[in-house]
Amino acid sequence: MTRVKFELPADDLARATAFYREVFGWAAQKLPFEYVLVDxxxxxxxxxxxxxxxxxxxEFVQGPVLIIEVPSIDDVAPKVTAAGGTLLNAKERVGDYGFSQYVKDSEGTVLCLWESIADAT
Known part of the structure; x- marks a missing residue:
């Protein structure tokens, strides 16, 4: 089973964070690198x-992106290409949180595969 989250691109993280807090009442947490988690x-x-x-x-995140949490990016990435998708970058470690890899589906939609550290082997 997978879980789907989202990623919103911004030119100014502080401005975007303030927007979503003020308009929708979202909670936000700045990470020690250029990223803000939201609930x-x-x-x-x-x-x-x-x-x-x-x-x-x-380059990859120009519009909203669905983040699809998977148990293993190494297992899912070959399935992406086998099904007609494209790998946009190599699997990357994201701090102490997990790993990500951007892909395009068969229709050109950018997605982000996510593997949390808790699930990583």
Whole structure:
């Protein structure tokens, strides 16, 4: 089973964070690198269970991205290419939280595969 989260790109993380707090009442937690975790229920953010994040706009993250949590990126990435998708970057470690890899599905939609450290082997 997979869990789906989201990532919103921003040119200014502080400005975007303030927007989502003020407009929707989301809770936010800045990480020690350029990323903000958010919980849409307004409760304090649990880094292991956040609903999504706000990230700097990058080559891959130009619009909203679905983050699909998987038990193993190494197992899922070959399935992406076998099903007609494309790997956009190599699997990367994200602090002490987990690993990510951006992919495109068969229709060109950018997705982010996520493997949490708790699930990593």
């Amino acid at each position: 849409t229920d307004g409760e304090p953010v649990d880094p292991q269970d956040a609903d999504g994040g706000i990230s700097p706009r990058t």
